[in-house]
Amino acid sequence: MTQTAVKVRGLAKRYGEVRAVDGIDLEIGTGEVFAILGPNGAGKSTTVEILEGYRQRDAGEVSVLGTDPGHPTRLWRSRVGIVLQTANDTAELTVRETIRHFAGYYPQARDPDALIEKVGLTDKADKRIRQLSGGQRRRVDVALGVVGNPEVLFLDEPTTGFDPEARRRFWVLIQDLAQEGTTIVLTTHYLDEAEALADRVAVITKGRVVAEGPPATLGGRAVAKAQVSWLEEGERKQLQTGTPTRTVVELTRRFDGEVPELTVTRPSLEDIYLDLIGSSSTEPDDHSPAASRSRDPR
Amino acid sequence: MSDTVSPPAAIAASPVIPHRLPSVAATGWSRGIAESKMFFREKDSVVFTFAFPIILLGIFGSIFGGTLEGGPITVSQLYTAGLIGAGVMSASFQNLGIGIAVDRDDGTLKRLAGTPLPRSAYFLGKILNVLLVALLQVAILLAIGVIAYDLTLPAEVSRWFTFTWVFLLGITGSALLGIAASSLPRSARSATAVISMPFVVLQFISGVFIPVTELPEWLINISSLFPLKWMCQGFRSVFLGDAGAAFELTGSYELDRVALVLAAWVAGGLVLCLTTFRWKSRRDG
Numbered sequence: 001m002t003q004t005a006v007k008v009r010g011l012a013k014r015y016g017e018v019r020a021v022d023g024i025d026l027e028i029g030t031g032e033v034f035a036i037l038g039p040n041g042a043g044k045s046t047t048v049e050i051l052e053g054y055r056q057r058d059a060g061e062v063s064v065l066g067t068d069p070g071h072p073t074r075l076w077r078s079r080v081g082i083v084l085q086t087a088n089d090t091a092e093l094t095v096r097e098t099i100r101h102f103a104g105y106y107p108q109a110r111d112p113d114a115l116i117e118k119v120g121l122t123d124k125a126d127k128r129i130r131q132l133s134g135g136q137r138r139r140v141d142v143a144l145g146v147v148g149n150p151e152v153l154f155l156d157e158p159t160t161g162f163d164p165e166a167r168r169r170f171w172v173l174i175q176d177l178a179q180e181g182t183t184i185v186l187t188t189h190y191l192d193e194a195e196a197l198a199d200r201v202a203v204i205t206k207g208r209v210v211a212e213g214p215p216a217t218l219g220g221r222a223v224a225k226a227q228v229s230w231l232e233e234g235e236r237k238q239l240q241t242g243t244p245t246r247t248v249v250e251l252t253r254r255f256d257g258e259v260p261e262l263t264v265t266r267p268s269l270e271d272i273y274l275d276l277i278g279s280s281s282t283e284p285d286d287h288s289p290a291a292s293r294s295r296d297p298r
Numbered sequence: 299m300s301d302t303v304s305p306p307a308a309i310a311a312s313p314v315i316p317h318r319l320p321s322v323a324a325t326g327w328s329r330g331i332a333e334s335k336m337f338f339r340e341k342d343s344v345v346f347t348f349a350f351p352i353i354l355l356g357i358f359g360s361i362f363g364g365t366l367e368g369g370p371i372t373v374s375q376l377y378t379a380g381l382i383g384a385g386v387m388s389a390s391f392q393n394l395g396i397g398i399a400v401d402r403d404d405g406t407l408k409r410l411a412g413t414p415l416p417r418s419a420y421f422l423g424k425i426l427n428v429l430l431v432a433l434l435q436v437a438i439l440l441a442i443g444v445i446a447y448d449l450t451l452p453a454e455v456s457r458w459f460t461f462t463w464v465f466l467l468g469i470t471g472s473a474l475l476g477i478a479a480s481s482l483p484r485s486a487r488s489a490t491a492v493i494s495m496p497f498v499v500l501q502f503i504s505g506v507f508i509p510v511t512e513l514p515e516w517l518i519n520i521s522s523l524f525p526l527k528w529m530c531q532g533f534r535s536v537f538l539g540d541a542g543a544a545f546e547l548t549g550s551y552e553l554d555r556v557a558l559v560l561a562a563w564v565a566g567g568l569v570l571c572l573t574t575f576r577w578k579s580r581r582d583g
Binding site for chain 2: 052053054074075077078080082084086087088089090091092093097101102104105106107128144148
């Protein structure tokens with residue numbers, strides 16, 4: 001499919017002096033799973049909240065399913081699903097009551113019981129939401145996000161605070177929804193999450209997109225040079241090369257056998273990401289004196 | 299809002315027509331049911347709402363036995379009428395003031411804003427819940443008054459007519475005041491204190507606990523600005539009858555002024571709501 005579900009041009013939003021979003025362009029195709037990566041305060045949530053119609057922008061053009069989210073209509077709302085970052089509402093209703101109730105808001109809702117089954121809460125369906133664990137609560141949030149059969153689903157840091165197993169189960173659920181053709185836009189600061197779920201990734205820092213593309217090729221990852229490192233005359237030598245195998249063969253010949261402390265590495269998504277945000281990140285979270293003392297053992 | 303609202307006929311239509319949005323009436327009714335379920339399952343808040351006036355009626359009824367200046371009206375009857383006024387205001391003003399502040403804080407309003415639910419349906423649900431709670435409140439207080447304190451229910455239709463309009467105007471004005479006041483608390487945790495404190499003060503100066511005739515004039519001037527004093531006055535006219543009029547400040551229930559002030563609160567409360575209501579919490583900006 002080549003249709004565009006989300007189109008953003010020159011988006012800008014400032015809070016007082018702070019430029020939270022400073023000229024973002026995005027284009028997300030129908031049926032795509034798109035991840036927005038970035039450190040805390042980079043502008044991810046602001047961007048997504050503008051797309052969701054929660055916040056007004058200062059400048060730029062935005063279109064979600066062909067509608068300007070700055071002027072949401074009920075019909076548009078019925079085509080867009082939102083999974084909130086944190087919510088503690090309907091604590092006294094059961095899972096089934098909550099999902100049935102919200103289904104009544106939409107013109108073409110999913111079958112509540114089938115949806116409960118899909119998010120894996122069938123055995124908790126008659127439990128009050130107050131009694132659920134954090135991970136189960138987020139599954140209810142996802143169910144409420146998709147109960148109206150949305151064409152686009154927004155998830156803002158959906159797995160923050162999950163244990164690894166809950167995160168894996170959550171990924172399967174999202175992949176399942178993507179299989180059905182739902183366009184999914186998620187923010188995350190977990191690289192493995194972006195790599196597991198997303199067709200494409202945009203890295204945002206200081207309100208700008210610094211890189212965009214499939215996780216495998218992000219930031220030139222696929223064509224990045226490998227680093228060959230070894231010990232020679234008591235000194236560590238390093239070489240960036242596009243042909244690491246040839247370098248190793250030459251080294252083997254030169255040392256006539258074993259090369260001391262030989263390593264060959266390629267950049268991981270994390271290396272690429274840290275490289276992308278490292279040069280421009282001036283996060284208060286990451287650079288408070290306490291944080292920088294305890295961090296970075298190198 | 300420029301929302302498309304489908305005609306009421308759609309409520310009964312069971313097959314889902316593509317892109318036909320559920321009506322305000324249907325979603326509002328469904329919110330009313332959900333709100334009421336949530337309300338009655340929150341045990342501490344149910345106790346707070348219903349037990350408080352009942353306990354007070356018990357205490358005042360026991361302390362101040364007997365009749366007013368040897369007349370035909372018992373003190374318990376006086377308190378029943380006053381506590382019905384306070385009960386209606388607690389069901390509307392206090393419930394909404396705290397409830398909406400909590401909804402704003404716990405993500406309810408944010409989640410609803412992200413769905414096609416019309417905003418009017420949210421308020422319709424709140425109003426249905428308030429009506430249910432207030433009617434229950436009145437029924438319980440009247441039952442206790444009749445059983446324990448010799449309260450005789452009025453037989454005349456005209457007095458029940460007065461009851462109906464005092465109840466409706468009073469509950470609407472107080473509800474609107476509660477919706478406006480819900481924007482004052484900074485968080486759900488502070489909501490109970492911020493909303494209950496002025497309400498308790500208002501009960502003391504509006505003739506709920508202490509007859510208005512015992513109060514200094516400047517306090518009466520303050521309480522006369524708010525709906526509670528007038529609601530209580532209206533309910534006294536219903537439950538104490540003509541014999542009680544002599545114990546009013548002006549020797550009359552002044553029903554025309556009751557109607558005027560309560561109607562003014564409905565109009566003023568509506569303006570206050572429309573100008574001050576916030577869907578987002580202060581944290582959300």
